[in-house]
Amino acid sequence: MSYIQADEHGIKTVTGNNWRLIHNGVQVIELAEQDFEASAGGTTEIFIADTKEACEAEIARLNLIKPEHLK
Amino acid sequence: MITKFNPLNAKKDTGRTIGDNEVAKLANLNRMVDQVNTALAGGGGLGTLDIVTEGIIGYNPNFQYSTYAYPSGTVSGSQSVEVSAIPSIDLSAQGDGFGANSLTSIAFTTLKYANYIDIFGYSELTTISAPKLLQTNALQFSALFSLHTLDFPSLTKCTGIQIRGDSPFSITTLNFPALQSAAFNVSNGYCGIPSISNAKFSALTSISLEGNNVSDFVSVDLPLATEISYSGFSYNGSTFTTLNVPNIVVVKTSYIDFSSCNNLTNVTFGTVGTFKRFVVNGNSPYISFQYCNLNQASVDNILKVLASLDGTNGTTISLYGSLYLNGGSNASPSSAGYNARNILQSRGWYIATN
Numbered sequence: 001m002s003y004i005q006a007d008e009h010g011i012k013t014v015t016g017n018n019w020r021l022i023h024n025g026v027q028v029i030e031l032a033e034q035d036f037e038a039s040a041g042g043t044t045e046i047f048i049a050d051t052k053e054a055c056e057a058e059i060a061r062l063n064l065i066k067p068e069h070l071k
Numbered sequence: 072m073i074t075k076f077n078p079l080n081a082k083k084d085t086g087r088t089i090g091d092n093e094v095a096k097l098a099n100l101n102r103m104v105d106q107v108n109t110a111l112a113g114g115g116g117l118g119t120l121d122i123v124t125e126g127i128i129g130y131n132p133n134f135q136y137s138t139y140a141y142p143s144g145t146v147s148g149s150q151s152v153e154v155s156a157i158p159s160i161d162l163s164a165q166g167d168g169f170g171a172n173s174l175t176s177i178a179f180t181t182l183k184y185a186n187y188i189d190i191f192g193y194s195e196l197t198t199i200s201a202p203k204l205l206q207t208n209a210l211q212f213s214a215l216f217s218l219h220t221l222d223f224p225s226l227t228k229c230t231g232i233q234i235r236g237d238s239p240f241s242i243t244t245l246n247f248p249a250l251q252s253a254a255f256n257v258s259n260g261y262c263g264i265p266s267i268s269n270a271k272f273s274a275l276t277s278i279s280l281e282g283n284n285v286s287d288f289v290s291v292d293l294p295l296a297t298e299i300s301y302s303g304f305s306y307n308g309s310t311f312t313t314l315n316v317p318n319i320v321v322v323k324t325s326y327i328d329f330s331s332c333n334n335l336t337n338v339t340f341g342t343v344g345t346f347k348r349f350v351v352n353g354n355s356p357y358i359s360f361q362y363c364n365l366n367q368a369s370v371d372n373i374l375k376v377l378a379s380l381d382g383t384n385g386t387t388i389s390l391y392g393s394l395y396l397n398g399g400s401n402a403s404p405s406s407a408g409y410n411a412r413n414i415l416q417s418r419g420w421y422i423a424t425n
Contacts, residue, residue, distance in 0.1 A: 009417075010417065011413075011416055011417070022393065022421045024355075024390075024391050024419060027353070027354075027355060027391075029355045029391050029392065029393055029421055030357070030393045030421055034423075036397050036398065036423050037397075037423065038397075038421060038422060038423035039416050039421070039422060039423075040416055040419060040420060040421040040422070041416045041417045041418070041419065042390070042416075042417055042418050042419035043419055044391060044419040044420070044421060046421070065353075067325060067354040067355055067357070068325060068326070068354055069325065069326045069354075069357055
């Protein structure tokens, strides 16, 4: 379990097959198991883990709000 | 019927002496009451439900209607029944009624309002019409394998339109010239309408869509549409090739999913300068064209349009969202598309491209 660090341009890029929690500190932007390269910047964080449960625990820890399509 | 205002009652209610001004006001109120009562009694939906049918109905037609005020009733053949509230109408060919499958035409001649109209299973039915129907929550037509005409010339709003068939059938005449807002559901088997287009729905400006794997559904082509409505905008299926909504101004759903349309090549989802904002109650938009066959112009257009929501030119900035343009045979962005992608990512969007 870890957060992807930003590069010199402030962009976080995730690769490999993993569960991904994408959030902005307030709400969940995405929660899914994915295997393709994707990126985000700004205040968006990318948390990766081996299981969905680990991502859900992070959601609970940060008290993040889930969007409608993930409820 | 709404009772009219009575000067004597009004005097009791207000405790004031009735003078000319009060009488004039009451007269105006009573004229409004007359108009409402006329509308209520004036034909169909509220007052009278007229059904005109052609073809053999059979002794067990199973035409059901119901309203909130009275129990369900049955209509056999062409009939006019009194209803005291907006009816819900189920016309089903279930059962073994003699000649039930020979019904060829159904017309609701005076119906103005309906909760829904659900017609199922009449294999010889070619035409359904409701010339005065103004609004309904749903039109559902299923297993009508000979259906070729839907005639709803007065319908302005329909929360749900669902057409389903189990074998190829073609609706050649769609008459919805006044329909401004509709939610379409195309799923299971065949829908009989290859394209939801302004050619077929000339007044349609607000749309939502859901469905999947319909063998004869090819495109959404609505250059007049200005709004994607709150019910969602999604379709997944291999025959779908074109999505064209260039003049969208506002998107009211956070869920847009055309993933796995592996023959979807041409997408124009808004235009820079025209598309202004998402209105999604704080949800971040989810937009997926994963595993499609988007050409580069389509990929670039999507990226540029979303990047243009920067808080200038009347737009509302869209800080967060997830956008999937990867997988399948989707083209990679051009340099201009990459620039737009970088802008979105810097803003906070989570994006995947090929």
